[in-house]
Amino acid sequence: MESLQQKILTEGKVLSDSVIKVDAFLNHQVDPVFMQSVGEAFATRFAGAGITKILTLESSGITPAVMAGLSLNVPVIFARKRKSLTLHDNLYSADVYSYTKNESSQISISQDYIHHDDVVLVIDDILANGQAALGMIELIEQAGAALEGIGIVIEKGFQEGGNILRKRGIRVDSLATIASLENSQVTFQEEGPIV
Amino acid sequence: MESLQQKILTEGKVLSDSVIKVDAFLNHQVDPVFMQSVGEAFATRFAGAGITKILTLESSGITPAVMAGLSLNVPVIFARKRKSLTLHDNLYSADVYSYTKNESSQISISQDYIHHDDVVLVIDDILANGQAALGMIELIEQAGAALEGIGIVIEKGFQEGGNILRKRGIRVDSLATIASLENSQVTFQEEGPIV
Numbered sequence: 451m452e453s454l455q456q457k458i459l460t461e462g463k464v465l466s467d468s469v470i471k472v473d474a475f476l477n478h479q480v481d482p483v484f485m486q487s488v489g490e491a492f493a494t495r496f497a498g499a500g501i502t503k504i505l506t507l508e509s510s511g512i513t514p515a516v517m518a519g520l521s522l523n524v525p526v527i528f529a530r531k532r533k534s535l536t537l538h539d540n541l542y543s544a545d546v547y548s549y550t551k552n553e554s555s556q557i558s559i560s561q562d563y564i565h566h567d568d569v570v571l572v573i574d575d576i577l578a579n580g581q582a583a584l585g586m587i588e589l590i591e592q593a594g595a596a597l598e599g600i601g602i603v604i605e606k607g608f609q610e611g612g613n614i615l616r617k618r619g620i621r622v623d624s625l626a627t628i629a630s631l632e633n634s635q636v637t638f639q640e641e642g643p644i645v
Numbered sequence: 646m647e648s649l650q651q652k653i654l655t656e657g658k659v660l661s662d663s664v665i666k667v668d669a670f671l672n673h674q675v676d677p678v679f680m681q682s683v684g685e686a687f688a689t690r691f692a693g694a695g696i697t698k699i700l701t702l703e704s705s706g707i708t709p710a711v712m713a714g715l716s717l718n719v720p721v722i723f724a725r726k727r728k729s730l731t732l733h734d735n736l737y738s739a740d741v742y743s744y745t746k747n748e749s750s751q752i753s754i755s756q757d758y759i760h761h762d763d764v765v766l767v768i769d770d771i772l773a774n775g776q777a778a779l780g781m782i783e784l785i786e787q788a789g790a791a792l793e794g795i796g797i798v799i800e801k802g803f804q805e806g807g808n809i810l811r812k813r814g815i816r817v818d819s820l821a822t823i824a825s826l827e828n829s830q831v832t833f834q835e836e837g838p839i840v
Contacts, residue, residue: 474757478754479720479722479757480720483718509707516712523678525677528675530704563674
């Protein structure tokens with residue numbers, strides 16, 4: 451997605467060989483009109499797949515997921531990272547280890563909103579080590595629903611996540627894939643046919 | 646907002662005289678097409694006010710805020726509840742006490758995204774005790790920006806928040822105001838002219 455690559459180049463800040471800060475347009479501040487085009491890009495890629503629900507993880511996944519849901523006209527569920535007082539029973543839960551935060555946390559969804567006859571698209575902002583995606587897949591498995599694929603805004607192609615998921619036969623569609631951040635330089639992986 | 650009142654009546658679950666669970670359409674699962682109409686309702690109410698930024702708080706505020714930002718075509722910043730590794734310096738921060746979670750937490754925004762010449766609209770999903778809104782106002786004050794008003798999806802009219810904010814001369818526009826949840830019955834406050 452050309453406009454996304456431009457955003458990454460102009461507004462992203464490379465902090466190290468493995469970390470790029472995209473707070474300016476994805477993780478902290480968002481441009482809703484641009485994010486609508488991100489949602490439309492996901493909808494185009496997953497059109498005709500019979501998606502009935504989108505699952506994401508709070509907080510940064512919510513905007514791209516909701517915009518994809520707007521285009522596909524399906525409900526969006528955001529998994530919660532901590533149990534809240536009004537979300538305490540009948541949960542599907544999975545443990546997710548965060549390498550950036552260096553801690554494990556539990557993510558949960560209510561059993562009320564994903565069912566065995568659902569066809570689920572997982573959307574997330576960043577794919578790095580794949581731990582969040584694996585956690586969401588576990589929730590979908592617990593619900594007995596079908597996972598159609600995973601839509602990612604920015605994939606860090608030099609980290610494990612993409613390989614781990616694709617080796618499991620899961621369709622992963624990333625709108626932009628960063629091949630390298632070496633020497634404070636963002637290099638994108640060329641977009642090829644999706645395998 | 647008639648369609649919102651209908652959602653509350655049909656999909657909300659009254660848990661006690663003071664708690665209504667709106668996970669089905671606001672806090673956990675969202676209907677993006679409906680939420681777009683919520684965003685448009687905010688945009689209509691704050692049209693012509695010269696809004697340059699929308700501020701909300703992760704996570705449940707994000708969807709209504711982004712949809713309002715889509716209609717008003719302005720950036721949306723979501724305050725974070727915990728410091729993340731890529732959001733560690735140059736922050737405006739405020740303490741927010743949560744009565745539902747019975748704990749204090751710090752909310753923060755980067756100083757990069759709200760400036761002294763910004764006219765800010767605060768959007769949140771629920772207004773109860775007003776603590777989250779007061780925290781966001783503090784962030785806006787630290788930035789030296791102007792607060793135009795607060796847009797709320799559901800106000801619990803029987804709790805303090807609305808009064809506290811309005812007594813400070815702040816414009817608070819709630820799309821639905823619940824007057825009472827007594828006897829498991831949702832009673833709405835009549836929509837009157839906004840004072």
